[in-house]
Amino acid sequence: MPMSHIPIIPIENPQVEVENLNLYYGEAQALKSISFGIPKTNVTALIGPSGCGKSTFIRCINRMNDLIDAIRIEGALKIDGENILDPAMDVIELRRRVGMVFQKWNPFPKSIYENVIYGLRIAGVNDKQVLDETVEKSLKRAALWDEVKDRLHQSAMGLSGGQMQRLCIARAIAVHPEIILMDEPCSALDPRSTARIEDLIRELRGEYTIIIVTHNMQQAARISDYTAYMYLGELIEYGPTKRIFTKPVKQETEDYITGRFG
Amino acid sequence: MRQKFWRQGEPYVWAAGLTLTLILLLVITLLSVVVVNGVTIFWPQQAILAELTDGGRVLGEIKQKEQVPHGEEWRYQFKTGNREMYGLDFRWIDASLIRTMHTPPEALVLERLENGNFYGFLRQIRGPDMPARPAGDAADLHEAFAAITPLQNEIKASNAAITRLNAALEQVQGRLAKLRHRQGDSARIAALEQEESALRHRFEELADRLSAQRAVLYQHEALLVDAAGSEKIVPLAEIVRFYQPNAMGFSQKSGYYLTRLRELFFDEPRESNTEGGLFPAIFGTIMLVFLMSIFSFPVGVLAGIYLREYAKDNLLTKTVRIAVNNLAGIPSIVYGIFGLGFFVYGIGSSIDQLFFAHRLPTPTFGTGGILWASATLGLLTVPVVIVATEEALGAIPPGIREGSQALAATKFQTLTKLLLPMASPGILTGFILAMARAAGEVAPLMITGVVKLAPSLPIDTTFPFLHLDRKFMHLGFHIYDIGFQSPNVEAAKPMVYITTLLLILIVLIMTSTAIYLRNRMRKRYAVVDV
Numbered sequence: 165m166p167m168s169h170i171p172i173i174p175i176e177n178p179q180v181e182v183e184n185l186n187l188y189y190g191e192a193q194a195l196k197s198i199s200f201g202i203p204k205t206n207v208t209a210l211i212g213p214s215g216c217g218k219s220t221f222i223r224c225i226n227r228m229n230d231l232i233d234a235i236r237i238e239g240a241l242k243i244d245g246e247n248i249l250d251p252a253m254d255v256i257e258l259r260r261r262v263g264m265v266f267q268k269w270n271p272f273p274k275s276i277y278e279n280v281i282y283g284l285r286i287a288g289v290n291d292k293q294v295l296d297e298t299v300e301k302s303l304k305r306a307a308l309w310d311e312v313k314d315r316l317h318q319s320a321m322g323l324s325g326g327q328m329q330r331l332c333i334a335r336a337i338a339v340h341p342e343i344i345l346m347d348e349p350c351s352a353l354d355p356r357s358t359a360r361i362e363d364l365i366r367e368l369r370g371e372y373t374i375i376i377v378t379h380n381m382q383q384a385a386r387i388s389d390y391t392a393y394m395y396l397g398e399l400i401e402y403g404p405t406k407r408i409f410t411k412p413v414k415q416e417t418e419d420y421i422t423g424r425f426g
Numbered sequence: 427m428r429q430k431f432w433r434q435g436e437p438y439v440w441a442a443g444l445t446l447t448l449i450l451l452l453v454i455t456l457l458s459v460v461v462v463n464g465v466t467i468f469w470p471q472q473a474i475l476a477e478l479t480d481g482g483r484v485l486g487e488i489k490q491k492e493q494v495p496h497g498e499e500w501r502y503q504f505k506t507g508n509r510e511m512y513g514l515d516f517r518w519i520d521a522s523l524i525r526t527m528h529t530p531p532e533a534l535v536l537e538r539l540e541n542g543n544f545y546g547f548l549r550q551i552r553g554p555d556m557p558a559r560p561a562g563d564a565a566d567l568h569e570a571f572a573a574i575t576p577l578q579n580e581i582k583a584s585n586a587a588i589t590r591l592n593a594a595l596e597q598v599q600g601r602l603a604k605l606r607h608r609q610g611d612s613a614r615i616a617a618l619e620q621e622e623s624a625l626r627h628r629f630e631e632l633a634d635r636l637s638a639q640r641a642v643l644y645q646h647e648a649l650l651v652d653a654a655g656s657e658k659i660v661p662l663a664e665i666v667r668f669y670q671p672n673a674m675g676f677s678q679k680s681g682y683y684l685t686r687l688r689e690l691f692f693d694e695p696r697e698s699n700t701e702g703g704l705f706p707a708i709f710g711t712i713m714l715v716f717l718m719s720i721f722s723f724p725v726g727v728l729a730g731i732y733l734r735e736y737a738k739d740n741l742l743t744k745t746v747r748i749a750v751n752n753l754a755g756i757p758s759i760v761y762g763i764f765g766l767g768f769f770v771y772g773i774g775s776s777i778d779q780l781f782f783a784h785r786l787p788t789p790t791f792g793t794g795g796i797l798w799a800s801a802t803l804g805l806l807t808v809p810v811v812i813v814a815t816e817e818a819l820g821a822i823p824p825g826i827r828e829g830s831q832a833l834a835a836t837k838f839q840t841l842t843k844l845l846l847p848m849a850s851p852g853i854l855t856g857f858i859l860a861m862a863r864a865a866g867e868v869a870p871l872m873i874t875g876v877v878k879l880a881p882s883l884p885i886d887t888t889f890p891f892l893h894l895d896r897k898f899m900h901l902g903f904h905i906y907d908i909g910f911q912s913p914n915v916e917a918a919k920p921m922v923y924i925t926t927l928l929l930i931l932i933v934l935i936m937t938s939t940a941i942y943l944r945n946r947m948r949k950r951y952a953v954v955d956v
Contacts, residue, residue, distance in 0.1 A: 226832060233738075256834050264832040270825030272844055273951040283833040286843070321952060332829070339833065 171413045173403040175201035175390075179343070179373050180225065185239035187220060187229075187397075194220050196397045197239070202390070207365060207374045209388035209405065211381060213420070217397040218377040219267075222345045225375065226262040227255050243343070260287070263336035267348040269328040271320040271335075276303075276312050279320045279331055283339035298338050306334035307364050326357025333364060337372070344368070346376040350383065362387050381421055385409050393417045457930075464927035467920040468686035470671040470679050473533040473545055475653060476504070477525045484519065485533060485545045485653035494520060507535075507543035508652055515542055515917045531673040532562055534650070537666040539696060542917060544660065546652040554645035564670045567648065574646050574662055581643065584636040591632060593888045595625045600785070607784035666696075690924065699878065699908045700918035704925060706880055710898035711865060711932060713884055714800055717894075718864045719857070721804025726811025726860075727853060733812065734819040735841060747816075754809040762870030765802030770794055770874060790895050794875030796884045797894035802874050803867060807860035814856020818849035851948040858940040865933045868902040876903045878911075901929040 178201025187195035195217045202208050210218040220229070227248065229235045240247045248258050260283075271279050280299045281289075289295065299316065303309040308330045312323070320331055329349060336344055346365075350358040365374060365387050378384050384391055385405060392402040393416075401408060401417040412418045431437075471487040478484065486506035494501050500521040509515050536544040551570045552558035561567070602618045605611070646662040669682055693703030733750075737743040774791040782790040791797070822845055830840040868876075877897040884896045909915065909922040 228828065228832060231828070231831070256836060259832060259834040266825060266828060266832075268825050270823070270829040272826060272829065273848060282830070282835075282843075286830075286833060286835040286839050319950075335829075335833065 169413060171401045171403075171417075172200050172399060175203045177204070178202055179204040179244060180375075181240075181242040181245075183240040183242070185221075185224065185237070185241060187217075187224065187238075188236045189232075190234045194397050195224075198399045200392065200399060200402045202373065202375060204373050205370050206389040207369050207376060207387055208390040208392065209384035210375065210377045210392050210394060211379075211384050211420070212394035212400075214379070215396075216394040218394055219347050221394070222264075222347060222375055222377055224249070225343065225345055226259050226264055227253075228264065230255060260339055261341055262343045262345060263339065263341035264345040265329070265332050265336055265347070265349050267351055269325065269332050269352075271323070271328050271331050273319065273321060275317045276320045276323070276331060277316040280334050280338050282335060287339070302334040302338040303331075305337055305368070306330045307360060307367075308334055324357075326353050326360060329353060329357070329361060330364065333361070337368070341372065343373040343375065346374065348377050348379060351379060358383070381409075381423075393420060395420070460923055460927050460930065463920070463923040467924055468683045468690075470535075470669060470674060470682050472529050473535060473671050474504075474527050475530050475533065476502075476519065476527045478519070478523050479525050480523070483653040483655075484517065486517070487545075489516070505543075507545045508658070509541045509914075511652060511656060511658065515914065529672040531670065533672055534564060534567075534668060534670055536650075536660065536668045537701070538660065539664045539666060542697065542701070542914075544650065544652075544658070546650045546658065548648060548650055549657070550649035552647055552649070554642055558649070561648075564668060564673075567665075567668055570646065570648070570662060574643060577639065577643050578663075581636065581639050584632060584639060588629065588632050588636065591625060591629050595622065595629060597889075598622050598625060603784040690928075695879065698912060699904065700912055700914060700921055704901065704904065704928060706883060707899040707901045707904045707925070708928065708932070709883055709885075710796070710876075710880070711901045711929070712936075714796060714803065714871075714898065714900060715861055715865050715936065717796065717800030718803040718807065719861065721801055722807045722811055722860055722864075723857060725804070726808045726856070727815050729808070730812045730815025730853075731819065731841065731846075734816045735837070735845070750809050750812050754813065757869075758806055758867050759869040761802055761806045762873045765798055765805065765870060765874045766794070769798040769801050774798060793895075794873065794897060795895045796875055796898045799871050799875040799898070802870050803864045806867065806870065807864050810860045810863065811853070811856045814859070815849065815853050818852025818856075819845055821852065822848050847947075848951045851944045851951065854940055854944040854947065858937050858944070861940065862933050862937050865936065866902060866929070868900070868906060871900055871903060876900045878903075878907050901925055901932070905929065 180202035182198050182200055182202075185195055185198040186193065198221065210221065212218055223229045224237065224241055225243075225248070229237070237249055239249070241249050243258075243261070247253070272282060274282070277299055278285075280302050281295045284295060284298060300309065300313075303312060308327060311327060312331075315322075320328065323331060333344075333349075350361050353361065362383065365376065368374060369387075369389070376384075376388065388405045390403065391405040391408040393400045393408065393412075393414075395416060401412060401414045403413075408417065409421060412421065473485055474488055476484045484504055484506060486504035488502050489505050490503040491500060492503075493499070501518050502521065502524075504517050504519055505515055506512060506517050507515055530547075532547055534544075534546060534548050536546075538544060548561050548563070548567060550558045551561045551566060553570075553573070561570075598618055598621050602615065602622060605615050605618065640663075643663045644661045647659050648662060648665070650658050650660060652658065667685070669678075671679075674682070689703045691703065691708065692705050694706060695704065696702035729750075733743065733747060737746075770793060774789070774793065774795075778786060778790050778792040826844055826848070827840055830844050831837070835843065875897050877899065880897050880899045882893075882896065884893050884898055885891060886893070905922055905925050908918040908925070912918045
């Protein structure tokens, strides 16, 4: 069977492998037997209407769902072959490898400098030189350095929304993760700031595996290499972004991306 | 038009404004009464000599003027002092009975160790080795005091020596009691007994010398007359301070005022607390609040953290939370009774049996003291701190916790690095409330260790320096004591005002410091919500 007719195409050497993942909020099932692979150092976008389980899914990847008592998960989620849902998995170690940027920027009420190195401080790094270098490198990588280099020790609370979100990205990459999860990082930003973050994501591609949840179809089309369309907790279609947006296999996918539904 | 008026809610806004105004007015009235009455007490008033129509003469300060009940006439309240001569300090005189009033410059006011003020005129000064010499002016008295200063210094030195000796004697006696209690080495007991008797001997010698010195001192006397001409002999040693109010200028009066203020802050009370200073009470109040904080702050914050961050949200947690909220509403006297039963009779008696058995039946910790009073107040204020901590932690946006944990921080690291600093302004607010409540609380103290007059402070220079078992004085109790328990309530009234003022000031200073700290932290840890 030619590839172009399979709704969920298999990925060779995936970094993240999802195998028959089911997730329940108490009685309600939020994710239904999801299986697919996410390639390394690419941008993968998750799209779908609100409540389809996109955010719930990416929160499984760094086990953020652990914070909620009522959640029960079945199946396997492997990163480099290791099942991270295993109760024996060291969550702290996992979160060092999987960073996350949230929908609502959440810089800490500390200086810009301390925000960037928060992850390092937590890990016990106190070498001034290492910290200084990390701050500069991460802020440059997050395209924020030029704007804040003269006020590194001022409170991060004085930044604009877009700058705060870029600071959160800098904070995430400061600990050198392999994967960065982004949960609608631009949904509360104006178009200019959105464009800057998109540029940034394109630049980070190739170095980090980025998994991004977005409501904005154009954004998914612009920045991602692969796109997964989810609906009501199920993975409907998954493949290279180009194919999903030009020749979707499933009717539901086409309806959603053309705006007939959603 | 009318509908719009109601729809915009104008009347409600007015009602809200009016209520606030009323409350403000009440507070301002209370404060101004206390401040006006408290601040003016030490300003010397004119001594007025009134000649009465029946030929009598009265000297004193006019305290009040009011209309005679059921009449048109006015009457004056004179503070005439000379309690041991007249029986009372105050006297009401109808204006119609007064022929003339003037202010003789030579009128003298004496503040004495006993029997309150004396109002009158100086006639003679005499000493043991000098003949009586006529005198009339305060300057003569100053001279006489200069003459007895060396003697007074000798007495002071003897007193200090006796105090030291006393402390040494007490220590030896304490060790002796311990040894006897344990039935220890008889040779050592004998040695200690010998030491004790030597000390006792020395003590008696010193006491004899002191009483001889005192006797000489008391031979220095001043002969005075009151307005009516009755003579009165006052030993100079009995005079605390003297002044001629009618001859004083502004700067002299200011000097007098400052002297009295210094006495208020730094001296011991006299005359069953109606005169003298408030130092032990100020000290006791501040130390009490300080110790209370040591108890209630850590306990309250830790309990609050556990309840909010670690306890599962189940029925038990909810019950605990409700119980904590209700604890804040229990009458303070109930806490006092609990403190007496649990801390004093429970823990205190056990401590005595374990560590101070040799002193029994005299209790050490098994009786009220500053430690147990602070613990009781700590218990009383813990609910406020718990609630404040919980609320402050709950008010932190969830994104902060998620952000921190997503960066591989543990729950504990998140708590110490982010949540606690961010919650600190809220926690401090609760702490301010707790402190203000503790400083003003009197009822529970009355059964857990406060006393009318404490012989020594809870901190002093004798080992072990910090005496948490000691009883203490407290400004709040002081107000109650001198205002309502004093044998001479009228004379104590000024002291009630000044004590109230001081208590309010102390609470104000402590809470302002905490508010300042809180605002600094609030600025530092503010989260911008765009």
